[in-house]
Amino acid sequence: MRVNSGFALASLLFLLLSSIETKKPGKGRGLRGARHKLTRDRIRGAGRHSRSGPTRLVSPACSESTESRDVFVDCQERHLNSIPPSQTWSKEPKHLLLARNRIKVLQDGAFFGYERLISLDLQQNQISLVEEGAFHGLKELTTLLLQHNHLGTLSEEALIPLPNLRYLRLYDNPWNCLCPLDSLIRTLQVPSNRNFGNHARCSVPIRLKGMKLKQVDPELLCKESDPTGHPEGDLRDMTEPLRPSPFRSKPDATTSCHTYLFPKIRMDCSKRGLTEVPAGIPEDVVHVDLSHNSIHHLKARDFQSTRSLRTLNLSNNNMERIDTASLSGLLHLRELDLSENSLHFVQYGVLEDLYFLSKLRLGGNPWVCDYSIHYMVYWLRLHPGVKHSGLLCRSPPEYTGETVEEYVHSYNRECPKDRQNSRTHQDQTDPELWNTPMEVQGELEEELEPSHLRLPQKYQIIRLS
Numbered sequence: 235m236r237v238n239s240g241f242a243l244a245s246l247l248f249l250l251l252s253s254i255e256t257k258k259p260g261k262g263r264g265l266r267g268a269r270h271k272l273t274r275d276r277i278r279g280a281g282r283h284s285r286s287g288p289t290r291l292v293s294p295a296c297s298e299s300t301e302s303r304d305v306f307v308d309c310q311e312r313h314l315n316s317i318p319p320s321q322t323w324s325k326e327p328k329h330l331l332l333a334r335n336r337i338k339v340l341q342d343g344a345f346f347g348y349e350r351l352i353s354l355d356l357q358q359n360q361i362s363l364v365e366e367g368a369f370h371g372l373k374e375l376t377t378l379l380l381q382h383n384h385l386g387t388l389s390e391e392a393l394i395p396l397p398n399l400r401y402l403r404l405y406d407n408p409w410n411c412l413c414p415l416d417s418l419i420r421t422l423q424v425p426s427n428r429n430f431g432n433h434a435r436c437s438v439p440i441r442l443k444g445m446k447l448k449q450v451d452p453e454l455l456c457k458e459s460d461p462t463g464h465p466e467g468d469l470r471d472m473t474e475p476l477r478p479s480p481f482r483s484k485p486d487a488t489t490s491c492h493t494y495l496f497p498k499i500r501m502d503c504s505k506r507g508l509t510e511v512p513a514g515i516p517e518d519v520v521h522v523d524l525s526h527n528s529i530h531h532l533k534a535r536d537f538q539s540t541r542s543l544r545t546l547n548l549s550n551n552n553m554e555r556i557d558t559a560s561l562s563g564l565l566h567l568r569e570l571d572l573s574e575n576s577l578h579f580v581q582y583g584v585l586e587d588l589y590f591l592s593k594l595r596l597g598g599n600p601w602v603c604d605y606s607i608h609y610m611v612y613w614l615r616l617h618p619g620v621k622h623s624g625l626l627c628r629s630p631p632e633y634t635g636e637t638v639e640e641y642v643h644s645y646n647r648e649c650p651k652d653r654q655n656s657r658t659h660q661d662q663t664d665p666e667l668w669n670t671p672m673e674v675q676g677e678l679e680e681e682l683e684p685s686h687l688r689l690p691q692k693y694q695i696i697r698l699s
């Protein structure tokens with residue numbers, strides 16, 4: 235170990251030093267002097283080299299930023315194979331983002347100097363070993379993300395230095411549900427630890443494969459090594475909670491997507507081969523990226539639980555259909571990307587709940603300029619705050635390349651009188667068109683509101699047919 239860590243340090247230092255050559259010096263991320271007084275017991279002598287002389291440790295192009303007075307250090311996807319020393323940063327970080335690197339081991343004292351950390355994101359590394367003292371000193375840490383790593387086991391001891399831990403993500407690790415995992419599993423199952431290790435599942439032994447760590451009976455963990463045991467008998471009991479739930483067929487968002495908690499809760503579900511919107515997108519997620527999947531059809535209540543959603547990216551899905559109630563409830567949505575799909579029109583009512591939408595991307599769809607597209611244009615007229623792009627007719631040939639607004643405009647110009655006069659007739663012959671909440675509401679308001687309060691153009695649009 236000692237040899238390894240010395241080697242790792244040396245290579246890190248080498249990397250750091252060589253990056254000085256290639257970067258402009260004094261980029262502001264270097265050692266801001268002796269802010270952290272390095273204590274004598276600096277673990278394993280890390281920094282032994284770094285503190286002396288004028289040498290500055292230049293971070294591997296990580297970025298430091300401050301948001302709502304919290305200092306973030308973002309070292310995601312920087313090819314790191316160890317934790318950058320804390321003194322690299324100009325301020326003590328509260329959030330350390332190390333996702334998508336190549337870290338394999340978290341050694342004792344790995345986070346020395348990071349005592350103010352509140353969140354630590356280590357997802358999507360190759361961590362297979364967490365030494366018992368790895369998180370030593372992280373007294374303020376509330377969030378620890380270890381999902382998508384190579385952990386087979388983790389000692390409960392490793393969590394003891396974390397008195398404030400509230401969120402612990404462990405899923406998509408090949409958990410080895412045998413004796414050594416006993417203490418961790420018992421910890422996860424303490425009722426007050428309800429955000430610990432959800433969705434994490436055993437990958438070995440075979441008889442427990444697929445079981446959630448939260449649900450495995452800890453008594454069974456040590457059994458396999460007991461040659462007199464009857465694993466078949468255990469298996470019977472164990473399969474009980476595995477009974478497929480009614481929603482089993484739907485992919486689960488937490489396991490199919492990558493979740494990032496800071497600075498805003500974001501789910502990256504891009505390029506996951508999804509054929510439908512995954513279930514269980516947590517309520518507090520703010521950004522969801524579902525682009526580059528194969529979601530052909532948005533169904534009612536697909537986003538039922540996601541009340542906080544601000545941006546939703548559904549681009550590049552070959553989507554053909556959006557059911558009326560599929561976007562209902564997205565009252566706070568600001569940005570919706572429907573570009574690069576196979577939409578011909580958007581059904582009446584689909585957009586009605588999007589009160590705060592300000593950006594709508596529609597490009598790359600084969601919009602058909604016939605009557606069914608009118609709703610889209612009316613809705614946009616009623617919501618002038620919405621910036622939209624890409625609303626171009628692809629067919630019929632006479633309108634190809636025109637904007638849909640131009641088409642609707644020319645449609646109205648052709649013989650607006652006739653169309654408006656025929657309204658009474660239309661009312662009766664086309665109930666689908668007129669018996670809509672918007673129309674009913676329009677008429678109600680027309681009756682109730684004094685005329686000077688009415689927006690003159692507001693309902694005129696509905697008379698076109």
Ligand SMILES: *[C@@H]1O[C@H](CO)[C@@H](O)[C@H](O)[C@H]1NC(C)=O
Pocket residue numbers: 504525526547548549550569570571
């Ligand atoms: C949605 O995803 C696509 C493809 O990944 C990307 O090009 C686009 O910018 C995203 N849209 C928004 C609004 O972020």
